[in-house]
Amino acid sequence: MRPIFVGTGTVIATALALTACQAHTTGGTPTPQPPTHTLHPISVRQVNKSAPAPAGDYECQQPASAPAPGAGLVACDPSHSRAYTLGPEVAILHPTHAESxxxxxxxxxxxxxxxxxxAAFSSYTSAHVGAQTAFVLDGAVIGAPEIRTPVDSSQLEITxxxxxxxxxxxxxxxxxx
Structure with missing residues (x-):
């Protein structure tokens, strides 16, 4: 995977308003429901180094494992063609919906x-404009955007x-x- 770019100046991060789901009580007053996390969380880590993975790279050929949040990590993209040296986890994103x-x-x-x-991602991107950041899912880097502008959106596009x-x-x- 090539690095992706996230920013409100590009089409990549999409600032779309999401309609909040509400349940109604018997009295007719809407009661907001807490979010349910049925999708796997996405770990956000700063990229310290990124390079093409050499053919047969040992680290890229290993089964993905759940990395420790406070430790650095060497991870690859799902195609095992790019290797990333990542810092500790800086945020965890809890998706409520995903679609291609x-x-x-x-x-x-x-x-x-x-x-x-x-809120966590907005805070992180505001403080790290210009940094490359990795989205890690099940030990694999599913995207590694360069933060061009702060991202304050309830919906992101990873591409x-x-x-x-x-x-x-x-x-x-x-x-x-």
Whole structure:
């Protein structure tokens, strides 16, 4: 995977308003429901180094494992073609919905976030404009955007140039959707 770019100045991070789901009590007064986390969380880590993975790279050939949040990590993209040296976990994103989506560059994955995740990611991106950040799912880097502007959105699009529908669908399936 090539690095992806997230920013409100690009089409990659999509600031879409999400309609909050509400349940009604018997008295007719709407009661907001707490978010349910049925999808796998996405770990956010700063990229310290990124390079093409050499053919037969040992670290990229190992089964993905759940990395320790406070430790650094060497991880690869799902195709095992790029290796990333990552810092400790800086945020955890809890998706509430994910779907593959065709865009001008190919395909991506639209991910809706719960409010605490949105706030944490907004805070992180505000303080780290210009940094490359990795989205890690099940020990694999599913995207590594350069933060161009602070991202304050309840929905993100994770994409790479030329990503296929099958690659996007595989990410959605990995999220447990």
């Amino acid at each position: 989506h065709q865009n001008v560059a190919g395909y991506g994955v639209l991910v809706a976030l719960d409010q605490p995740s949105q 790479t140039a030329g990503e296929t529908a099958q690659q996007a669908d595989a990410i959605v399936a990995s999220l447990g959707h």
